[in-house]
Amino acid sequence: MAHLSTKRPRIAQTPMLVLLVTGLIATGCQATKMTLWSWKMPGIGTRGEVLSVTKRATYLDATLKVESQEYRFLFPGRYECTQVIQTGASIEYASFRHLPAVRSSEGSCDPIGILSLKVWVERHRAQMTPARSGHDVSFEVFYRDDEVSLARGEFEFARPVAFRHRRGAGRETSLSLEKNINVIAVIPNQPECEKQLTEGKARAEFHPEQGDPYQLVSGADVCPVLGFARGFQAEKPVGAGRFD
Numbered sequence: 359m360a361h362l363s364t365k366r367p368r369i370a371q372t373p374m375l376v377l378l379v380t381g382l383i384a385t386g387c388q389a390t391k392m393t394l395w396s397w398k399m400p401g402i403g404t405r406g407e408v409l410s411v412t413k414r415a416t417y418l419d420a421t422l423k424v425e426s427q428e429y430r431f432l433f434p435g436r437y438e439c440t441q442v443i444q445t446g447a448s449i450e451y452a453s454f455r456h457l458p459a460v461r462s463s464e465g466s467c468d469p470i471g472i473l474s475l476k477v478w479v480e481r482h483r484a485q486m487t488p489a490r491s492g493h494d495v496s497f498e499v500f501y502r503d504d505e506v507s508l509a510r511g512e513f514e515f516a517r518p519v520a521f522r523h524r525r526g527a528g529r530e531t532s533l534s535l536e537k538n539i540n541v542i543a544v545i546p547n548q549p550e551c552e553k554q555l556t557e558g559k560a561r562a563e564f565h566p567e568q569g570d571p572y573q574l575v576s577g578a579d580v581c582p583v584l585g586f587a588r589g590f591q592a593e594k595p596v597g598a599g600r601f602d
Contacts, residue, residue: 403450403459411445415501415508417587418443419473419544422460424451431457432471432544432587439467471587473544479571495562495574497543499555506544506584507555513541515562515572516586544585545574551581 406424413419418433420443433439441464442449449462457469472478497511545551553576554560560574560581570582 403452403461406449406451408443408445408447408449411443414503414506414544416590417471417508417542419506420469422449422451427477428474429458429477430473430585431469432473432542432585433460433467433469434590436467438465441465442467470590471542471544471585473585475571475583475585476569479566493562494559496559498558499545502547502555504547506546507551509543509545509555509558510589511541511543511558513543513562513586515564516541516543516583542587542589543574543583544587545581546584548581550579553577553579554581 404424406422409421409423409428411418411420413435414432416435418435418439419430420433421428421430423429433443442460442462447462447464449460452459457472459468460466493514495511495513497509497513499507499509501508545555547555551574554574557576560576563573563575565571565573572583572586574581574583
């Protein structure tokens with residue numbers, strides 16, 4: 359009993375040391391968690407659900423629900439992605455400052471474009487550079503359905519959105535910012551966009567304070583841009599339609 363009584367005061371006198379060790383362990387666990395997720399290890403990330411998926415050209419237009427927030431992304435329409443991004447599927451979601459990593463029991467598929475542009479701008483405002491006034495853009499519509507059109511062009515103001523990717527354990531680097539890069543814009547099929555879609559040109563404007571921060575302007579017609587994505591090489595064409 360004497361031996362035990364001599365140990366108790368030492369423990370009572372070192373609460374700060376215990377807290378420090380606990381904090382270091384927690385920090386190390388978080389770093390390990392980030393590293394494991396970047397390696398696609400199971401059980402890492404926030405649980406979520408795929409609410410809806412629509413095929414558009416070679417892309418999957420999907421809305422994900424993570425906790426109480428909904429996000430809309432474009433995923434490549436490759437076979438492995440169609441196994442992960444399915445309506446009602448449970449997913450694990452981890453965000454490394456830009457586009458997230460997404461996986462499920464069927465594998466993994468990371469988005470290459472985002473349609474939740476207002477949310478993106480609000481979270482990355484410090485990275486934003488104002489678009490030049492009167493920046494002209496030309497583009498070519500290569501896909502159209504009842505809801506949206508997909509256009510390929512030199513959308514210079516979209517580069518901070520569409521042209522970043524992750525390398526390593528959550529580290530993010532910019533892709534090429536040279537001209538003639540392949541940027542895909544998602545444009546709604548509504549009256550104020552018809553002129554721009556028909557002519558294949560407009561003035562690109564960026565208004566971060568507005569509900570539609572990216573716009574294509576032609577005269578009095580102001581067309582909101584729904585999203586941007588990178589182009590990719592598909593294995594085979596993917597038709598239009600909705601997953602159920």
